[in-house]
Amino acid sequence: MSREANAIEHDQLTAGEMGMYSRHLLIPAIGIKGQLALKNASVLMIGAGGLGCPALLYLAAAGVGRLGIIDADQINVSNVHRQVLFRITDKGQNKADVAKRRLQKLNPYIEIETWIERFNLDNAQALVADYDIIVDGTDNFTAKYLINDACFYGGKPLVYGAIMQFEGHVTVFNALDEQGRRGANYRDLYDGPPDAALAPNCAEAGVLGVLPGMIGCFQANEVIKLITGIGRPLINRLMVYDALEATSREISFSPVADNPLRDPMRPPVLEEMAQVCSASGVSNDFMLSIDDFAALISETSIHLIDVREGDEREQVSIGGEHVPLGQVGGWGAQCRDDRPIVIYCQSGVRSQKAARILAQQALTSPVFSLKGGLSAFLGADTYPQMMAELVFCECRMSHEARL
Missing domain, CATH: 3.40.50.720 (NAD(P)-binding Rossmann-like Domain)
Incomplete structure (x- = not known):
């Protein structure tokens, strides 16, 4: 019709x-x-x-x-x-x-x-x-x-x-x-x-x-x-x-x-x-796709930052440092190396706001917001491989810190 x-x-x-x-x-x-x-x-x-x-x-x-x-x-x-x-x-x-x-x-x-x-x-x-x-x-x-x-x-x-x-x-x-x-x-x-x-x-x-x-x-x-x-x-x-x-x-x-x-x-x-x-709203600023995130963690050490609240993190987490959104500015002021910073929340809204805050602090590190957040990460076909890479990445960072 x-x-x-x-x-x-x-x-x-x-x-x-x-x-x-x-x-x-x-x-x-x-x-x-x-x-x-x-x-x-x-x-x-x-x-x-x-x-x-x-x-x-x-x-x-x-x-x-x-x-x-x-x-x-x-x-x-x-x-x-x-x-x-x-x-x-x-x-x-x-x-x-x-x-x-x-x-x-x-x-x-x-x-x-x-x-x-x-x-x-x-x-x-x-x-x-x-x-x-x-x-x-x-x-x-x-x-x-x-x-x-x-x-x-x-x-x-x-x-x-x-x-x-x-x-x-x-x-x-x-x-x-x-x-x-x-x-x-x-x-x-x-x-x-x-x-x-x-x-x-x-x-x-x-x-x-x-x-x-x-x-x-x-x-x-x-x-x-x-x-x-x-x-x-x-x-x-x-x-x-x-x-x-x-x-x-x-x-x-x-x-x-x-x-x-x-x-x-x-x-x-x-x-x-x-x-x-x-x-x-969520724009394309600082956006890092799940595929690009997988490639990044397979190649280098990163700062992985979870900006959700504590009760959310207790329910499910993919690791990284816990820095609630309200404390992101203080964390950025103490960041001294140039490792890439990847921020995540549940859906990508709060992490993008956090990325904007850090981008205004003239850090030497590139800053990214994980597109789609934790929801997209957990729903990705490559989720098991990425979790393995994150565990390896955490071990590598611990080793580098000891050196």
């Missing part, structure tokens, strides 16, 4: 669709009218990870006529315990491509479009403009603010989800309430994004595998409610779910007067997000 064809409203269901959606059709509040609304709707899923996988599964199964998926990442073994569209054998493939294949087999009556790229300042407004509802499946603050701002300027409802360890959040931003008023948005809850290096995501703090399944399903439910006009969407209401206690609570919020998006005298906030994304 072409995009032009999808713009023509469908006024009937095929025999195959009638059979597939028969249980929906039995519900008076949905029926043929609601199912046609789903068929004529379009939804953009930003991120095909822990939240995106369950949300996409149920939106596709529900019969949303056009789904868009944007995700630049490839499947890693560590994804599979919570990203239920993927298998271990999919390792290395693009998430969006694999998701499309699986979803198209689930429901051949819908159209699915994919973009193997990041949702960024260059594509945000065009993508948002092309869909009825946007679903946030990302796991970092800068992306969430960018999505929020693009939806505000584009006048599109945003179904928000967030997860961390055992807690999940769901709400609906920027949608019209029963009185036709535009609801609150992310900046009405929080003014602006914190430093990404100090704000852990799931790759840094971990997440219970079933939690994104629950929250992603809640997001799909909100989308279906918005499309069909049933129920009471989570507009101006944040649902907080505690997986350990199996309880939920609701936090009410409303538009605030000093939200910068509503200030006509301010320049567009999307332009400001360009500086935020480049300053607090």
Whole structure:
């Protein structure tokens, strides 16, 4: 189905669709009218990870006529315990491509479009403009603010989800309430994004595998409610779910007067997000790939620095010196040799911040941040060989120190 064809409203269901959606059709509040609304709707899923996988599964199964998926990442073994569209054998493939294949087999009556790229300042407004509802499946603050701002300027409802360890959040931003008023948005809850290096995501703090399944399903439910006009969407209401206690609570919020998006005298906030994304996200500065790291430790002695906190290191470590992020500057002031410095954390965010700190100290050593951090190291095919090289490297450094 072409995009032009999808713009023509469908006024009937095929025999195959009638059979597939028969249980929906039995519900008076949905029926043929609601199912046609789903068929004529379009939804953009930003991120095909822990939240995106369950949300996409149920939106596709529900019969949303056009789904868009944007995700630049490839499947890693560590994804599979919570990203239920993927298998271990999919390792290395693009998430969006694999998701499309699986979803198209689930429901051949819908159209699915994919973009193997990041949702960024260059594509945000065009993508948002092309869909009825946007679903946030990302796991970092800068992306969430960018999505929020693009939806505000584009006048599109945003179904928000967030997860961390055992807690999940769901709400609906920027949608019209029963009185036709535009609801609150992310900046009405929080003014602006914190430093990404100090704000852990799931790759840094971990997440219970079933939690994104629950929250992603809640997001799909909100989308279906918005499309069909049933129920009471989570507009101006944040649902907080505690997986350990199996309880939920609701936090009410409303538009605030000093939200910068509503200030006509301010320049567009999307332009400001360009500086935020480049300053607090992970760039290519100081980046050392896993393959280059393997080559480096096989050739020379290095300073391997773990900048995570003590409790993280106790759970799993690949060795090296333990220098928490807040102490990196002091460690650099005492470094006197020119061995390469390779810094790692859980996902590569904090290690890059540490690399920037050390780079400002005019050290004679080259400074690197391990790309993807400990997660990428443990998921690499060459993990056993690299661990052996690290052990050998530690022995070599001890021998050199004695000399």
